[in-house]
Amino acid sequence: MTATTTNPRFAAPPHKPRVIWRPATTTARTPAERACLIHLLVVDDDVAVIEYLGQLLKGFAQVSFATTGEDALRLAEQHRPDLVLLDVDLPGLGGFEVCRRLRATPGLAELPIIFATSHADAGTEASALELGADDFLRKPFDDVQVLARLRTQLRAAAERPDKPEARSASRTRILIIDDDATSIQLVRSLLADVGECHFALNGTQALSLVGELKPDLILLDIDLPDSDGFRICKKLRADPALGQVPIMFLTNSHTIGHEARALALGGDDFVRKPFSAPVLCARVRRLVDRKRSLEHYLDQVDHRHRQISDGRVAAVVEACKDAIVAADTQGRIVMANAAACGLLGMQAQAVDGARLAELLVCDSHGHDCVCGANGQHIPVEVSTSTQGEGADALTIHVLRDTRERDRALAMARRQTEAAAARRATTSMLSYIAHEIGNPVNVIKGFAQLMQAERLSAGQADKLAHILEAVGHLSSLLADVTDVASMESGQFHVELKDVELRALTEQACEPAAAQAAAAGMQLRATAAAAPVRVRADARRLRQCLDNLLSNAIKYARDGQRIEVELETRGDQVALAVQDHGCGLSEDQLAHLFEPYNRLGRAGGGIPGTGLGLTLTRDLVQAMGGRLEVQSQPGQGCRFEILLAASQPTDNPG
Structure with missing residues (x-):
């Protein structure tokens, strides 16, 4: 029998149960801790994918799994998840039909859906987006990309209204920030039916144009003559007037780290050049529709807030599991819910009137953190929106503690690095054992020949020590070779x-x-x-x-x-x-x-x-x-x- 190792992302699934439930972690949690976990529904009939996502999302989310489309619809109705990760190819009811039915189900129509499939063709992606999917991932997965995409869609879902509204009759304004004239012309021609396209050739021009244009969507390249897209994105997100404008990175970069950084900075999507025209159009329409729907929702909220008593609004905010703080135009906190006070480790009286810039800071790596009462910097994810205009405008910040998730990701990275180092060490030792083996055998052979000669007692004793040392070294080399074979998966036994x-x-x-x-x-x-x-x-x-x-x-x-x-x-x-x-x-x-x-x-x-x-x-x-x-x-x-x-x- 040959002992082999397989990559869990590509292993063929054995016979498996129809529905699998696995908690996000084996550590016992209080009801309050369980309530704070994101609830994801993963729909896939591949056990290897289920095992991989179960490990990746441990500590990040509470995960339920379904292996058929019928079970996915049933679990979605029962558990009302925060997001669905959906395969295209499923036994019985396919992924596209599951998406259609979810979109037609009251209470689930706005549920974020990410297709995750091995189909690499642009047609499948465009079809998925046209059906109402929020994003599209291809197998095999990349850990960083999966988590970045999940965070982006969950952030967008937190700002999404309960019901979609029809697209605004006003002309959509799209700002293209790119120094490649050919690319600008191509995008303008493809999006002619979506809206009117304006362009800026560098970061300075873009920042001066954006306030006047008030775009509904920004398409942003990473490489710009006077800056880079990451800095531009950060500046745009810092402008309260642009809090609801979606930003799509449209770039030549194929680095996974760039995608994760773009989404972490507040980007809403990341599309690589060269792109598929149907996919680009579908993703642009999705982002524009989301912005229009959010604007309509905020208008409704503003109207309803004038009708609902302050006490009822405060009760809703106070009960929210995420930390919420509101700051006025001077940057002073005027409201903080119980979760925010707990995150900061401060009493409500101490938070009110404090300067937001002193509590919400960036660490040395540019990541958002809150500065607690004891001086501890706590990493957070931040979603920002603006309510009202002029002197009465409020900036709402929703903060989510990411320490547990960051610890899980750091541990996974350390385990991966340790495994790589172990493989490298084993490979080196295997090579050394092979190269040393030949001279060791020569020493052993000549020593055995010398034993046949007439030797004095002292010489025989020294020769015995040589043979003992050679035997020990041969045993060590054999063990090293066996361990190397085990690590590489080339070891086998005959039963x-x-x-x-x-x-x-x-x-x-x-x-x-x-x-x-x-x-x-x-x-x-x-x-x-x-x-x-x-x-x-x-x-x-x-x-x-x-x-x-x-x-x-x-x-x-x-x-x-x-x-x-x-x-x-x-x-x-x-x-x-x-x-x-x-x-x-x-x-x-x-x-x-x-x-x-x-x-x-x-x-x-x-x-x-x-x-x-x-x-x-x-x-x-x-x-x-x-x-x-x-x-x-x-x-x-x-x-x-x-x-x-x-x-x-x-x-x-």
């Missing part, structure tokens, strides 16, 4: 029926001599009858030799080492027990880390820290498991558990 009693006796014979030389006694409890297991005989002997060698190294002088063989139902346990110094709980937690000798390096006991790691991997490759029990001062007990061979019928 056959193995008579375990005989194999144990063969391994214990030389080990007993080594134990006696070290002042210890090795005792093997033989089984009453032959015991057969499914294993690779050579690799199983290697595992047993490693366990016996460790027991001899770490057992106390004069103590016994026991080897036991026991059948437990359909499993066979092969145990090695020593009575040495034992291991603490902290040492057990790091027991199988490669090259980690648990603080015993340089203590006079030879070893590399690879033996137990390799033993565990070998046992797992044979379909078994390695278990350990230990207490400080009482020794260690290692058990190899393997499947017993099934008896065959005697044809006689």
Whole structure:
């Protein structure tokens, strides 16, 4: 059997249940914490995608999964998620039909929908957007891109009205900020039916034109003669009068980091050149419709606020789970809800009248943070809108604490970096082991030839030391090569029926001599009858030799080492027990880390820290498991558990 590794993003799904529910994290949460989590519905029939998204979104959102279109509609009705991530190809009801039905369902019509599919053609993307999808992602996924797109759509959804309104009869104004005349001309011709296009060739010209033009949409390139698109976006988002104007980055950049940065700065979409004309038109119409709908909604809100009592409005804001602060034209806070006071660690009296610029700041990396009462900078996502005009205008900031999500992302990055470093180290060690192996074999061969010659006692003793060192080095090189093969997925075992009693006796014979030389006694409890297991005989002997060698190294002088063989139902346990110094709980937690000798390096006991790691991997490759029990001062007990061979019928 060959042990192989597969990429979870492309693995073929086995038979799976119709609906899968997995909480966003295994850590117990209070009801208040669960209520603060974003609720995502992922619709996909690929178990690999489900596992990948479950890990990626852990701590970021509460996730439910559906593997068919029918179950997706049912879960959407039951749980009312904040966003749906939808595959195109589904068994039974397809993704496009699911999207149509969601858009036709009262209460779900404005639910943000992102299609996530392996279809790479522009026609599929354009069709999805025309159906009312909010965004389109292609498999295989990129972690940074997925999270950036999710955050952007959730931010847009927080500002979206409950009901879509018809497109305004007034002519849509589109501002194109780009220094490429050919690109400007192409975009103007494609969007002629959408609205009137104006253009600026650099950042300075754009910033001077935008106030006069009051555009409904801005198309922004990253590379500009006098600035870059990121700086322009940040300046536009800082202008309260432009708080509701969507910004689409339209650029030649194909760097995922650029996309994530653009969306984090407040960009609403990111389209790469060269683009598909239907896709560009569909995305532009979606953003324009969203702005028109939001403007209409804010007009309704303004009208309703004049009718609803201040007490009822305050109660709604106070109950909101996100932190909300409102600032006047002088930048002073005039309202902060309970969530905002909790985030800042301040009483409401202290927040009222404080300057917003002193509480909402940017860190050294340009990320938004709130400065709490204890001086701690807390990273947040910020959504900003403006209500009212002139001296009565208020700037509303919705703040969401991102510490938990950032910790999860940082941990995922560290794990990825550690895995890459481990692979690089393993590759290097494999190369070194291969290159050193040849000269080691030469040294060993000549030393063995010298043994056949007549040598003095001193020479023979020195030669024995040489051969012992060469043997130790050969064993180390073999272990390094095996670990490298395991890491690269090229390692394999050959499973056959193995008579375990005989194999144990063969391994214990030389080990007993080594134990006696070290002042210890090795005792093997033989089984009453032959015991057969499914294993690779050579690799199983290697595992047993490693366990016996460790027991001899770490057992106390004069103590016994026991080897036991026991059948437990359909499993066979092969145990090695020593009575040495034992291991603490902290040492057990790091027991199988490669090259980690648990603080015993340089203590006079030879070893590399690879033996137990390799033993565990070998046992797992044979379909078994390695278990350990230990207490400080009482020794260690290692058990190899393997499947017993099934008896065959005697044809006689």
